[in-house]
Amino acid sequence: MTAEILxxxxxxxxSAEGDPIVFLDADLTIPVEILDLFLEALATGADLAIASRYVAGSVVDRPWWRRVMGDVYRFVVHALVPTDIKDTQCGGKMYTAEAAKNLFARQRLDGFAFDAEVLFLAKRAGYRVREIPFALRQRNDTRIDFLRDSPRMFRDLFLIRLNALRGVYGR
Structure with missing residues (x-):
């Protein structure tokens, strides 16, 4: 994700005035039908509902190389950014308006790791996050250049940890 998109x-x-606030990747790899499940999660106490490829009930159909790269990134996320969230990068999320505005006001990074940062901040602030299984069918194309983008992605994950230790995010 470019800084401009973020x-x-x-x-x-x-600037959203409604409640809840939804974020879905534009490529629509996440079916819009998940919105009903997101609404149900928020109605039963969650502050954030996120699509997750790594919880029971998910069906993931994507190229092997995307699975490997995703698993490596997920391993690094969990090594550097303490979280029990299984899938920080999936591009489908619904927030209560209060949670969304609070988290994005505190969020600092401008790259691919912004999802991990927002979810780290959510857990740190005590927001209830519910991961929702779904069926993913991912195409072979991607705008991510793993050789070019990986160093920045890993650097940003390190910055989340460093920012937390330095008190950048407050409490």
């Missing part, structure tokens, strides 16, 4: 996402969330 700025647009942040601006959209901060």
């Amino acid at each position: 700025l647009a996402v942040r601006a959209g969330i901060m």
Whole structure:
């Protein structure tokens, strides 16, 4: 994700007037039918509902190399950013308006790791996050260049940890 896209996402969330606030990747790899499950999760006490490829009930159909790269990234996320969330990167999320505005006001990074940062902040603030299984069918194309983007992704994960230790996020 480019900084420009993230700025647009942040601006959209901060200016949204409705409740809840939804974020879905534009490629629609996450079926819109998941919105009903998100609403149910929020209605039963969650502050955030997120699509997850790694919880029971998910069906994932994607190329082997995307699975391997995703697993490596997920391992690094969990090594550097303490969280019990299984899937920080899936592009389908619903927030209560209060949670979304609070989290995106505190979020600092402008790259691919922004999802991990927002979810780290959510858990740290005590928000209830519910992961929702879904059926993913991912195409072979991607705008991620793993050789070019991986160093920045890993650097950003390290920055989340460093920012937390330095008190950048507050409490």
